[in-house]
Each structure stands twice: as structure tokens, then as C-alpha cells.
Amino acid sequence: MMRATSRIAVLMLPALVACSHSARLPATSAPSPQPAPTSTTRPDASQPATAPRAADRCLLVSPPVATHRADGAPPDTILIVVTDPLDSAEIDHPRNAGERLVAGAIHGSTQPVRCDGGTAFTAPEGDDTATAHATWTGASVALDPAPGDGRPPLVVRRATPRAARDLLDAGAAAVITTDPATIAYAATRPDLVAVPLPWDRVYVLATPFDSTGASGDAEQSWTIGDRSSLAADAVRVDARAAGDQYWWVDQPSCTPPDTATEAADAPPAAPEADSTPRRSLLTGQHRLGYPRDDDVARALAGRLVALRARHDPSAQAIGLAAVDLPAALADGRVGAAVVSLPRRVASACDAQARWRARSTSVPGPRWSPLIETRPRALVRRDRVGLSLDADDALHILPPGGTP
Amino acid sequence: MTFRTRLLLAMGAVALVPLVAIGLVVRREMATTLTAQDAARVASLVTLTRTTLTGESGQTADRLASLRDVIADDSRLRAALLQGTDRSYLLDYAARAMQLTGLSALEILDDSGVVLSSGQFRNDYGRADPQLLSQLTAAGGTALLPVRSADAAFLVVARADSLSIGTRHLHLVGGTAVDVARLSATAVDSDLTVRLALPTGASAADSLAAGTTGALASAATDHVVAKIPFPLIGADRAVRQAYFIVTHRPTALDLLRARVDDWFLSAILLAAVAALVAAAVLAARVSLPLADLAAQTARVDLDALDFDFVSTREDEIGALTRLLATMTRRLRASAGRLRDAERRATVGDVARQVTHDVKNGLTPIRHVLRHLTEVEQADPARLATVFAERRPTLDASVTYLDALARQYARLTPRLDVRPSDVNAIARAVVDGRNGAATSARLALALSDAVAPVAADPLVLRRILENLVSNAVDAVHPTGGTVTISTEPLADGGVRLVVADTGPGMTPDELARAGQDFYTTKPDGTGLGLSIVRRLATDLHGSMTMESAPGAGTRVTLIFPGR
Numbered sequence A: 001m002m003r004a005t006s007r008i009a010v011l012m013l014p015a016l017v018a019c020s021h022s023a024r025l026p027a028t029s030a031p032s033p034q035p036a037p038t039s040t041t042r043p044d045a046s047q048p049a050t051a052p053r054a055a056d057r058c059l060l061v062s063p064p065v066a067t068h069r070a071d072g073a074p075p076d077t078i079l080i081v082v083t084d085p086l087d088s089a090e091i092d093h094p095r096n097a098g099e100r101l102v103a104g105a106i107h108g109s110t111q112p113v114r115c116d117g118g119t120a121f122t123a124p125e126g127d128d129t130a131t132a133h134a135t136w137t138g139a140s141v142a143l144d145p146a147p148g149d150g151r152p153p154l155v156v157r158r159a160t161p162r163a164a165r166d167l168l169d170a171g172a173a174a175v176i177t178t179d180p181a182t183i184a185y186a187a188t189r190p191d192l193v194a195v196p197l198p199w200d201r202v203y204v205l206a207t208p209f210d211s212t213g214a215s216g217d218a219e220q221s222w223t224i225g226d227r228s229s230l231a232a233d234a235v236r237v238d239a240r241a242a243g244d245q246y247w248w249v250d251q252p253s254c255t256p257p258d259t260a261t262e263a264a265d266a267p268p269a270a271p272e273a274d275s276t277p278r279r280s281l282l283t284g285q286h287r288l289g290y291p292r293d294d295d296v297a298r299a300l301a302g303r304l305v306a307l308r309a310r311h312d313p314s315a316q317a318i319g320l321a322a323v324d325l326p327a328a329l330a331d332g333r334v335g336a337a338v339v340s341l342p343r344r345v346a347s348a349c350d351a352q353a354r355w356r357a358r359s360t361s362v363p364g365p366r367w368s369p370l371i372e373t374r375p376r377a378l379v380r381r382d383r384v385g386l387s388l389d390a391d392d393a394l395h396i397l398p399p400g401g402t403p
Numbered sequence B: 001m002t003f004r005t006r007l008l009l010a011m012g013a014v015a016l017v018p019l020v021a022i023g024l025v026v027r028r029e030m031a032t033t034l035t036a037q038d039a040a041r042v043a044s045l046v047t048l049t050r051t052t053l054t055g056e057s058g059q060t061a062d063r064l065a066s067l068r069d070v071i072a073d074d075s076r077l078r079a080a081l082l083q084g085t086d087r088s089y090l091l092d093y094a095a096r097a098m099q100l101t102g103l104s105a106l107e108i109l110d111d112s113g114v115v116l117s118s119g120q121f122r123n124d125y126g127r128a129d130p131q132l133l134s135q136l137t138a139a140g141g142t143a144l145l146p147v148r149s150a151d152a153a154f155l156v157v158a159r160a161d162s163l164s165i166g167t168r169h170l171h172l173v174g175g176t177a178v179d180v181a182r183l184s185a186t187a188v189d190s191d192l193t194v195r196l197a198l199p200t201g202a203s204a205a206d207s208l209a210a211g212t213t214g215a216l217a218s219a220a221t222d223h224v225v226a227k228i229p230f231p232l233i234g235a236d237r238a239v240r241q242a243y244f245i246v247t248h249r250p251t252a253l254d255l256l257r258a259r260v261d262d263w264f265l266s267a268i269l270l271a272a273v274a275a276l277v278a279a280a281v282l283a284a285r286v287s288l289p290l291a292d293l294a295a296q297t298a299r300v301d302l303d304a305l306d307f308d309f310v311s312t313r314e315d316e317i318g319a320l321t322r323l324l325a326t327m328t329r330r331l332r333a334s335a336g337r338l339r340d341a342e343r344r345a346t347v348g349d350v351a352r353q354v355t356h357d358v359k360n361g362l363t364p365i366r367h368v369l370r371h372l373t374e375v376e377q378a379d380p381a382r383l384a385t386v387f388a389e390r391r392p393t394l395d396a397s398v399t400y401l402d403a404l405a406r407q408y409a410r411l412t413p414r415l416d417v418r419p420s421d422v423n424a425i426a427r428a429v430v431d432g433r434n435g436a437a438t439s440a441r442l443a444l445a446l447s448d449a450v451a452p453v454a455a456d457p458l459v460l461r462r463i464l465e466n467l468v469s470n471a472v473d474a475v476h477p478t479g480g481t482v483t484i485s486t487e488p489l490a491d492g493g494v495r496l497v498v499a500d501t502g503p504g505m506t507p508d509e510l511a512r513a514g515q516d517f518y519t520t521k522p523d524g525t526g527l528g529l530s531i532v533r534r535l536a537t538d539l540h541g542s543m544t545m546e547s548a549p550g551a552g553t554r555v556t557l558i559f560p561g562r
Helices: A002-011 A020-024 A097-107 A161-169 A180-187 A224-234 A257-264 A295-309 A322-331 A348-357 B003-073 B075-083 B087-101 B132-138 B180-186 B204-213 B250-298 B316-378 B380-409 B422-432 B457-475 B507-512 B528-538
Strands: A059-061 A078-082 A132-137 A140-145 A154-158 A174-177 A192-196 A201-207 A239-241 A287-291 A316-320 A336-342 A366-373 A376-380 A385-388 A394-397 B105-109 B115-118 B143-148 B153-165 B168-177 B192-197 B223-233 B239-248 B418-420 B440-445 B453-455 B480-488 B494-500 B542-547 B553-559
Touching (some): A059 A192, A078 A161, A097 A154, A097 A174, A161 A180, A180 A192, A180 A376, A224 A239, A224 A295, A224 A366, A224 B087, A287 A295, A295 A366, A376 A385, B003 B087, B003 B153, B003 B168, B003 B192, B003 B239, B003 B250, B075 B087, B075 B168, B087 B105, B087 B115, B105 B153, B132 B143, B132 B153, B132 B168, B132 B223, B143 B168, B143 B204, B180 B192, B316 B528, B380 B457, B418 B457, B422 B440, B422 B480, B440 B457, B453 B457, B457 B480, B457 B494, B457 B528, B528 B542
Parallel strands (some): A078 A154, A287 A316, B143 B223
Antiparallel strands (some): A132 A140, A174 A376, A192 A376, A239 A366, A385 A394, B143 B153, B192 B239, B223 B239, B418 B453, B480 B494
């Protein structure tokens, strides 16, 4: 049951969607699904030192040439470190590049869609059809390929940014991170290549849905300029201003059956970009929630509180467990919340349903986009290569491997 | 008041008075000492608080001075400030500097007071705070300052410094978090607490920030013993005077005093109980033996001396008991001797009475015999006639002596009470004395209205024989008259009077006349009147005597009727 669900979640992406990160990659040219916002790539972020072959637009980092190994010798285990959350419970709906990497390895890529949106390509030999056996140990997963597959075992481990640097020095093949310090450190290492991955997260300001359509105490409008300012100064990661069109906009079919009639007369679940800020930022408790383990959300919440505090000294940011935020927002423990959403989902209705499942409010909140972020893959070029599927799933290419 | 009560009061006074005095003195000395020690601890905590605040302010100033030099040498920051590049480095700068310097808060402001970089609140950049620097200067260079991060507010002891980089003037405002709770924790006396009292007019933001100090003064139920002023720049950027107040739980000393009082009262009660017990024990050992001794002594009587006072005690009570025992033994011996003497006196008395009565009974016989002798010598023919005439006198005398003999034979005479004619008895006594060789003349003045009285006639005869004999003896030397008279009384009784015309008696002689063995006659026994008085009493009668020198003597007897 779970496997079937996960396959749907991972693989049922729009078939013709192009690689959204292509604007940052020399070898890709697929259009973004929306107007390309202003990017705020950090000055210390390195560009890939080795361009993929022109013939393969999905290749991010070419794998090194295979070295001769004694017959029968098992291949070395490849360690991949991620700094974003890695949770087995979220693999069916991966939230970040690390979880997508694991999901791709576990479920395989049976959907023969090329990353450039072209015709279906032939699955890479020994890659697409085979699946790996996953063994979870806390926030670490060991991915053992199927017998006879020939590929080396893969270990994906979550670590703090500081630990990630230590693991990188200790021989980790790649680190997937948004941490600027780790990225800056990689820039000092000639054996590492830093590859920007697709913009995969969009941070939004979630406010409780007001069925009456009242605007509340509108305090400011989040213009593109405001969002760009947030992306430039409030956060330290690769960020850019968010756009206005996302998967949660204009989804009337997602209304639950029992509220369909009521929702027919209600404002759309996702208001227009220029009206979203009209909902009070900190209605009620003057508190703005954020997931306590998300540094970007914390920084955004801090900036919003700083702006608010100039008029409301009681404004306060409060970190909560991510799973508690929908309920906290619904029951008024926080007046608003900064949360991150996947930039692309297989099913918008399913994504909204997952939010509602953690909330006591129907319908869900208003989501006002603020910024988009993306991670970087710091790849040890003499160890592995890296390729990307059309569904943004990463693939680790062992020495001599082919995409 | 009993001896036991006095003993209890004495023991209570002896036990309680010194105890109360000592307790009051100890309590006063304790309060004085504790108050002095308390004052010393308060002074120590006040000094510590002042030193801590001053020290934190000075350390903040030193750290800002060091940071000022580092900033001046930081080319990357210089570029960010002057050329606008590397903005994130500027925004993160204060946080990094704050971590390196150990400050709790750090803000880098431009000349107009706009926050360029905030250490405690990274995304608070761009906020204008134009009054902060001037107010900090107005407060004397250091002040309490509420600062905030995204999710909290707190209070710091703030200082400011400034520098110039190129054409830009920068101001550094840094501070060390105020930890009032830590100050209280350093107090030697746990009852002493340091709290922060915000000034009137402080905003909610000030209270919120001060609340994180760990000890914000509220409605004070504690006793404020010291106040340390320190300026506060509020969220509204007004400078006000805040106070670090040292409070003392008022119950601490009072509780100690109450405990001492409790122990003191307990000691008093214990002493009182001990005194009561001691008094009871002492009373049991002293007063009870005395009470027993008194009860035994109350039983002492001349007729009941057949017991002894016995005690084995060696104390005064034992000595007293032995003394009473000796006294009782002496009393017993004396009573024996007294009874023996009384017995002997009684025997002699009876003998003398017998002699007296016999002599009185023989007197008529002797007179009759003398009369018969005189008739025989003078007229022998009339001897038989005279004998016949005087024979009744002889018979009456013999009968009297016989009755007297039977009466003494019984030793304790028993009265033969019957109606007796007093007049007849008086005539018989006078007849018995006819012929006596005496110069006294006997006369009768008897009333015929006198009725017989209930009396023993023998006793009446003895009374009259004694009275007439005394009266005749009284008038015999010079001659005189002895008169016996009777008269009836209203109750049926009779008054019998024997009066003589003798020399009479002086008042002293009259007072002693009724006593046994008192007599003025050479051969008298001194028993006549005493026998008469006793016999009259036996007949329920009474006797009075009247006499005066030269006026004779008058004896009156009253015998009541039925």
C-alpha cells in the first residue's frame, strides 16, 4: 500500500515539466513553470567547475572514470550527507533534495521522462528499474542495491552543517545543503564542485482562512520588492523572491465534499498575491510561529517580527514543532506562521489534504508566498557524479556510471 | 493558706522568676545580634550588587573598546559599509562579534541611529533608534536597556562606544544581560532577595524584558531593606530611575522569634510542672506527716493515753514525734499518780465524813445521857420518867446512826427520795440538842404552809445537823440565838433558813467557807458546809450564804417543788 502511494507521490509529476533549476545550469534550458523571479545566489556560492556533457542535459556532475578493481571485490560504500531533515515517514512525499534522493533510490524511476521535458528516454542501464533496499537508523538510511545490480551501496545521513563539513573532510562523496558556511567551505576545496539544485522550497506566510473575506488589520503588501529584500537580507541561503503562481492557487476541486457548497461562495483558498498580506500577521496572540528546526523559516519570522515590532512591541516569534503548526494556526495559538512548502507537488489536493490532516480548521490557511530557496550539492568530483530526473530526483553516479 | 499552697507558690517563684528573666534577656540579646547580622548581610549584598552592576558595565565598555579596534581593521566590513557589497557579512557581523566578545546584546548603528547590524536580533536591521545614544549619554553612559530578539526580550546593562570608518560614523551599543536571580543566589542569607523594581511609567515592553531577569519586584509583601538606584532607558527611550531592591522576608526573624518564644513558653510550662511535682513531693514528705501528727495529737486525753507516737524519720518531724511520745509518756505517768492521789484523797474524805456524821449522830445521845445522869443525881425518882421522855431521842439517834451506817456501807449512797416534812425534821434536830451544855439558844420559825418536799429525809437531817452544829458553834462562846425557819415557795418547794447571831465572817472567809477542809474551828474538819452543798445539790436544791462581821451568818437552802 505504502509503496504504491509513494510511487504515485514521487512519480506522478507533470510529464512535460522541465527542470526548474535549468536557469542556473549551463547545460539546461528548460523553462521555469512560472515567471523566473530574481535569484539571490550568494556571492560565495561556487558554480559547477565541470559542465555536464551537452548530450545529456540531466547530468549535473560527470562521474569519474572507473578504476580497475579486483574481481569479486565489493564496491566501496558511498556516503552522502544532507543537512536538511531526513525522515522515513516523509519519503512518500519528499520535502527536500535529500529525501528525493532516497525516494528515487528506493522506488526507482519507472517514469521514463527526461529531465528536459523531451520524449521518454531509455532508462539508464542498471539504474532506473532497479530499486534499493533501505535500512533506516534514525536520520540515516543505508541503501543496498539489488543483488547483481553492480552499483555500490549508498548511505544517506543527516548531519548538522558543522558535522557535514567534518564528514566531507572524512571522505563523504557529497553533501546536499543550504548552509552558507558549508557551501563557502566547499568553495575553498578544489576537489569539490558545488552544484545548485532546483528551487524546491517556497516559504510562505500562513494565516488562518477567513471565510468572511475580512482583510484584518492589513499592515503591508508583500510586493516583489519586499520579497526580494527578504530573500537578499533576511536569510543566508540561496533565495529569491517568490512568485505568485503555485500549485495551491486556484484549486477549487480540492475543497472537501462536506464543505463544497460553503466553499463555492467563499474566496479562493489561495488569494491573489497582492491581497494575501491583508490578513493580519499577528492577529490574536501577537505571535508568529515557525518550525523550530528550520533556520530559514526562523530568519524570515524574525524579520517579520522585527518589522511588526516597530508598531507592536508585543510581537514575538515562537518556534514550534513543524507538525504542530497547522493546529497552532487553526486554534489561534499563533496568529500566523512562516512555513515552507514544496515548490512542486504531484497532487496539489493531496498536499493540501496533508496540511488539513494536521489542522483543526477546514478549509486550510491562506498561503502568501515570500521566498524560494534551493540547496546545493557539494560533490567530490573524484568520487561520484550527479544527475537529475525530470521529477527533481537526484541520482548518484558511481565511478564509470552513466546517467 | 495551707503549707502545701505556700510551698507550691514558693517553688513556682523560685523556678519561674529566674527562667523568665533569663528568657527575656536571651530573647533581647538574640534579636539584637540577629538584627546586627542581618544588617551586615544586607550591606554585603548591596555592595555585591553594586559591584556586579559596575563590573558588568565596565566589562561591557572594555569589550566595546576592543571591538571598536577590531572593526576598524576589518576591511571586509569596511567594504560592506562604504561600498554596499557583502551585505550579509554586515548583517551577520554583530552576531559574530557578540559571540566572540561574550556580550549579551550588540547593535551597530549609524550616525542617525539606524540599526545596521544586530547581534541579538539579526533581522532587526533597518530599525531607527535615534534617541538611544543621546539618552544613554544622559543616563551617565550606562543604563539598563530592554532589548529583544525575535522570540524574547531581556534587560542588559548597556554601554556605548563609537568609531569612524571612512566617512561613516558608527556607534556600538552593547550590554550584558542582567541576572538578578544570580545576585540573589550569591546572597549568604537565603532570606535576602534582590529584585528589580521598574519605575512608574515603565512600558509593557520594559516589564517583559525585566521579567527575564529572574526577579522582578511585584506587589511587595517582603520588607525592603535597601534600594540601589540605576537608570533605565525604557522602550519609549525615556530615562527613568529603576531600583535594585534588596528585600528580606519579614517572616524570617519573626519566625525565629516565634520559635524562641515557643521554646521559652515550653520551658516555663516545664518548669511550672516540675515545680508543681516538686511541691507535691515535698508536701507529701513534710505536710502529710505533720497532718498525721496533728491528728494523733488531737486524740491525746487524760483518759486515753494508751498509745505512742512512733517515727523513724531523722528530720525535725521525727524529732517532734519523739518529743510528743516523751510528753505522752510523762502525761501517762502523771495521770496515774493523779488518779492514785485522788483515790487516796477520796478515801480520807469519806473517812472524815463518816467521822463527822457519826459525831453528829452521837451528840444527841451524849446530851440525853448527860441529862439522865443529872436527873439520877438530883432526883432519882424522876429517872424513869425522864428516861421515858428522852427515849424517843435516843431511838431517833440510834436509827439515824443505823441508817448512816447502811448508807456508807453502800459507799455510793442511794437517795431514798419521798415526801418529807422539813418542819418535822427541823424540830427533831432542835429536840436532839435540848440539854446540851451550850450558851446558844435554838429557836424555830416554821411555817405551817410548808408542804412536804421530795427528798431523802436522812439527807435533810444531815443538812440541818451540819448547819445547826456550825451555827451553835459560832454563837457558843458569847451566847446567841440560832433560828431555823421555813417558808413555802410558789412552785411547791420550801425555803429553809438557818441563821445565827454569831460574829459573822469577813468576805474572804465567806468566799472560802464552802471549800473542803477550810475551817476556823480548832477541832473542825472543814467538811460541814461542803457536805451540805453537795447534799443539797443531790436533792436538786441550792445553797447561798450571807454573812458579815458582827452581823451573824445566814444560810438559805431552796428545795424546789415538783
